Amino acid sequence: METKDLGFNSKLVHSGDFDDVFGSVVTPIYQTSTFFFDNCQNGADLFAGKYKGYIYSRIGNPTIDALENKLADLENGYRGIALASGMAAVTTVYTALLAKGDHMVSTDAVYGPSRGVMNAVFSKYGVESTYIDTTNLENIKNAIRPNTKMLYLETPANPTMDIVDIKAACEIAHKHGILVVVDNTFCSPYLQKPLNLGADIVLHSLTKFINGHADIVGGAIIAKEKNVYDNLRKTMTMMGGNMDPHQAYMVIRGVKTMALRMDRAQENSMKIAEFLENHPKVEWVKYPGLKSHPQHELAKTQMSGFGAMICFGLKGGFDSSVKFMDNVKLAMLAVSLGGVETLIQHPASMTHAGMTKEQRLEAGITDDLIRYSIGIEDIADLIHDLEQAFEKV
Ligand code: LCS
Secondary structure, three states, X not given: OOOOOOOHHHHHHHOOOOOOOOOOOOOOOOOOOEOOOOOHHHHHHHHOOOOOOOOEOOOOOHHHHHHHHHHHHHHOOOEEEEEOOHHHHHHHHHHHHOOOOOEEEEEOOOOHHHHHHHHHOHHHHOOEEEEEOOOOHHHHHHHOOOOEXXXXXXXXXXXXXXXXXXXXXXXXXXXXXXXXXXXXXXXXHHHOOHHHHOOOEEEEEOOOOOOOOOOOOOEEEEEOOHHHHHHHHHHHHHHOOEOXXXXXXXXXXXXXXXXXXXXXXXXXXXXXXXXXXXXXXXXXXXXXXXXXXXXXXHHHHHOOOOOOEEEEEEOOHHHHHHHHHHHOOOOEEOOOOOOXXXXXXXXXXXXXXXXXXXXXXXXXXOOOOEEEEOOOOOHHHHHHHHHHHHHOO
């Protein structure tokens, strides 16, 4: 079925579907590592790419293809690549597009390991990087060097909720022939479409809002242009960070309800953000939907909703924040985000513990920062949970 002109919800349900021989309504799982050839000549033709067919599931698989096509349709990209994890997506992008002597400019408040792997692994191969506050476009201009090949943005950033002007950042980068990559995990294509704003590549941890049920780990890369896609695909196939067919099936199932889930989670989030902003024990709150968010106006133009992630700090700093997190009951103390269940975590000691304290503070990841991923539970229960935890602080 041609899905390009369908609305977003219809795409969530139908994009990527293929005509199954038995008329299965749901995309079947091709749980096979390999596919037989009709004869040797047929095998040679497949490897030469002479016609569409499947060889081996690291290279391609119908169930994985269905997910990749769906994600490309949702992000308005040329084609998608599904991978074993979000970090496999991040490292495939770095590996494919950066070589010895190249330089990358990136948001300082990215997901900890996206920065950690650059410092620990890619630096060994001679890749240079500069981490800056990309909310200030002047910082981007100043960080660009003659050997800069990639601008890697995460917006909203994990965990600070800082928002980068994607369109303006792309204009700056493209003047210098620099590719722009946007980690769109916190928004999903439902709330933000970086490729429409000028980015060249968008990537996701599918583990979060896209799958939405906290039951798989996965990642995806979607490229706007064929040549960039071909390079990424070749790298993924060689490096072996491919997704498994069963994992792809789970994401295809999960993503169908993404808009419904996110609508509910966003509605809860706005109410919780307002509740926190008015609470006497709260020192500060950052949620893109609040007027007090430094990039609230930008969020209104760049995102079609404010999402379901909030960060905040309590009066009394680190000690109060820890006490609070230890006392919430409905919200579970766990890393990850974007599922139907509400999670709470402490980036300085959990997701971003791999950064030095100095790097964290520079990126705005203070020791009191609490990150809250809001689910689809009843708002009264979520507020009650917060109230009872505040009483203990
Ligand atoms: N990008 C972002 C923005 C993320 O939040 C994560 C994971 C990744 C990439 C990596 O994806 P993964 O390999 O885990 O699928 N973020 C996590 C977090 O904040 N807590 O636990 C994982």
